[in-house]
Amino acid sequence: MAAIVQIDNLVAAFDARGEPAGSPVFANLDLTIERGEFVTLVGPSGAGKSTLLRIIADLMPARDGTVHKTMQQSPQRRPIAMVFQEARLMPWRRVRDNVAFGLEGLRLDAAERNQRVDDVLRLVGLADFGDRWPYELSGGQRQRVGIARALAVDPDLLLMDEPFGALDAITRQTLQDELLRIWHETGKSVLFVTHDIDEAVYLGDRVLLLGGTPATITQSYDIAAGRPRRRDQEQITEAVTRVKRGLSQTFEGGAGI
Amino acid sequence: MNSRTLASATGLIVFLLIWEAIARSGVVAPTLLPAPSVLPGALISEVSLGFWHAMVLASMEHYLIGLFLGSLLGIACGMAVALFPRVDATQAWLARVLRPIPPLAWIPFAIIWFGVSQSAAAFIISIGIFWINYFAALTAVEAVDKELIELSNAFGHRSFFARLVKVILPGAAPGILGGFRAGLGMGWMTVVAAELFGITGIGSRMMEAAGLLATEVVIVYMLTIAFLYAVSDTVFVRVRDRLLQWQQ
Ligand SMILES: Nc1ncnc2c1ncn2[C@@H]1O[C@H](COP(=O)(O)OP(=O)(O)O)[C@@H](O)[C@H]1O
Ligand SMILES: [Mg+2]
Numbered sequence: 001m002a003a004i005v006q007i008d009n010l011v012a013a014f015d016a017r018g019e020p021a022g023s024p025v026f027a028n029l030d031l032t033i034e035r036g037e038f039v040t041l042v043g044p045s046g047a048g049k050s051t052l053l054r055i056i057a058d059l060m061p062a063r064d065g066t067v068h069k070t071m072q073q074s075p076q077r078r079p080i081a082m083v084f085q086e087a088r089l090m091p092w093r094r095v096r097d098n099v100a101f102g103l104e105g106l107r108l109d110a111a112e113r114n115q116r117v118d119d120v121l122r123l124v125g126l127a128d129f130g131d132r133w134p135y136e137l138s139g140g141q142r143q144r145v146g147i148a149r150a151l152a153v154d155p156d157l158l159l160m161d162e163p164f165g166a167l168d169a170i171t172r173q174t175l176q177d178e179l180l181r182i183w184h185e186t187g188k189s190v191l192f193v194t195h196d197i198d199e200a201v202y203l204g205d206r207v208l209l210l211g212g213t214p215a216t217i218t219q220s221y222d223i224a225a226g227r228p229r230r231r232d233q234e235q236i237t238e239a240v241t242r243v244k245r246g247l248s249q250t251f252e253g254g255a256g257i
Numbered sequence: 258m259n260s261r262t263l264a265s266a267t268g269l270i271v272f273l274l275i276w277e278a279i280a281r282s283g284v285v286a287p288t289l290l291p292a293p294s295v296l297p298g299a300l301i302s303e304v305s306l307g308f309w310h311a312m313v314l315a316s317m318e319h320y321l322i323g324l325f326l327g328s329l330l331g332i333a334c335g336m337a338v339a340l341f342p343r344v345d346a347t348q349a350w351l352a353r354v355l356r357p358i359p360p361l362a363w364i365p366f367a368i369i370w371f372g373v374s375q376s377a378a379a380f381i382i383s384i385g386i387f388w389i390n391y392f393a394a395l396t397a398v399e400a401v402d403k404e405l406i407e408l409s410n411a412f413g414h415r416s417f418f419a420r421l422v423k424v425i426l427p428g429a430a431p432g433i434l435g436g437f438r439a440g441l442g443m444g445w446m447t448v449v450a451a452e453l454f455g456i457t458g459i460g461s462r463m464m465e466a467a468g469l470l471a472t473e474v475v476i477v478y479m480l481t482i483a484f485l486y487a488v489s490d491t492v493f494v495r496v497r498d499r500l501l502q503w504q505q
Contacts, residue, residue: 059410082411088404092427092503102412105419135505153412 004189007031010065012051020063026215038190040200043210049193053159057082071156075107081150085162087142089134095145096130102153120148140171160192201239211250219246291473299473316458320448323382328437331390339398360385360447373455381451386440393436397429434497445486
């Protein structure tokens with residue numbers, strides 16, 4: 001397997017003007033994501049998880065360090081796509097037009113574009129919802145549209161920032177399973193941020209802990225369980241216990257999660 | 258007809274009846290308070306003499322030119338201020354000085370610059386409309402969700418133009434259209450005042466009629482303004498609801 005993202009010695013910081021200077025949010029951060037891998041990242045809020053995703057997606061600069069990305073460049077795709085916690089749909093676009101947002105500006109004709117939108121809507125189970133306005137959707141459906149929008153650009157790497165954090169437990173489990181199915185079907189690499197350890201273990205090939213001040217990656221757990229997984233299988237429950245123990249050690253006496 | 262409509266109609270009818278009764282009782286002279294029953298006759302006479310069309314068309318022209326210029330420039334300037342920090346700094350004091358000046362205070366200059374002309378009336382009307390749209394557009398653009406701008410960057414739309422068209426304009430549209438609607442009403446309020454100084458239109462005709470103590474004609478034109486405002490507002494709300502159908 002080849003690395004799709006290799007991060008060395010990354011330092012992120014914000015000064016009063018929002019510039020990348022001053023005391024670091026996280027420092028000495030090393031992270032490698034292999035092609036096709038599902039990596040989950042947990043850590044207390046404020047540790048810099050969103051910041052890390054933003055730097056990887058070129059939405060903001062790092063103070064120091066390197067992010068090396070090995071991705072296929074193509075005028076018909078975007079190498080990286082992001083899914084946000086609050087879905088972030090544009091309320092003035094119907095579902096299909098939200099999904100097509102990232103396709104605008106790519107070299108696709110109208111037929112190809114429609115085809116892509118139809119395909120990803122079917123993939124997330126919203127084939128009949130293309131003509132709805134965002135306000136006509138439930139929280140889970142909105143999140144599916146956010147995922148469809150990201151998949152539509154056919155990215156090598158999916159960055160997901162607590163995408164299921166605002167959903168009820170049942171919807172969350174359904175979407176977790178759907179995400180695993182989609183991941184299996186599409187072979188994308190995923191970096192998935194969550195503060196839910198059960199979720200991190202159930203989804204990830206590898207669970208990373210981000211913590212400390214300044215934060216860094218303190219632990220990495222390989223989740224040995226094969227796929228498909230069951231939530232109650234021993235390798236999963238054991239790993240959850242291991243990660244929780246590691247987490248309480250990391251944050252012993254400090255801020256909890 | 259539901260009960261609310263019924264109550265509204267009753268209110269209006271009772272008002273007209275009381276007005277009619279007072280006017281007929283002889284307590285006040287007919288020139289001070291013409292009875293509502295003489296208004297249809299006054300309207301028919303104004304229409305048949307050709308005044309009504311001519312005045313409404315003239316005022317409409319002032320109004321539309323003022324509305325167009327005031328709204329366009331107000332929205333453009335307000336957006337520019339919100340989008341470019343340099344422009345924002347430049348306008349801060351300037352706007353504070355110019356904004357409180359009521360549109361009618363510009364009448365002397367309007368007449369000195371443009372003469373007693375259509376342009377003078379349109380200029381005065383456009384001033385009030387300008388400021389309403391200016392502040393509405395400024396606030397609306399500043400309030401556009403920053404997270405949607407980040408979203409737009411994340412999906413490859415990073416140029417100023419793409420951001421403007423894909424995020425800022427649609428995001429600010431409700432606020433901008435709200436300002437435009439307020440300007441729509443403001444315009445009818447200033448149109449009469451702008452014409453009181455002899456620029457042909459509803460305002461000048463009202464002054465003429467008042468000079469002849471033809472107060473029923475004055476009332477005909479007062480109601481005409483109310484009617485024109487109601488029509489323009491209703492049409493606009495239709496258009497707006499179409500444009501903003503994505504809102505709940
Ligand atoms: N635009 C910004 N300007 C200044 N500080 C910021 C900005 N964004 C995030 N931060 C700070 O960086 C830290 C990490 O934030 P974030 O990456 O959102 O954490 P997480 O996603 O792990 O909860 C926080 O202390 C936050 O206050
Ligand atoms: Mg976050």
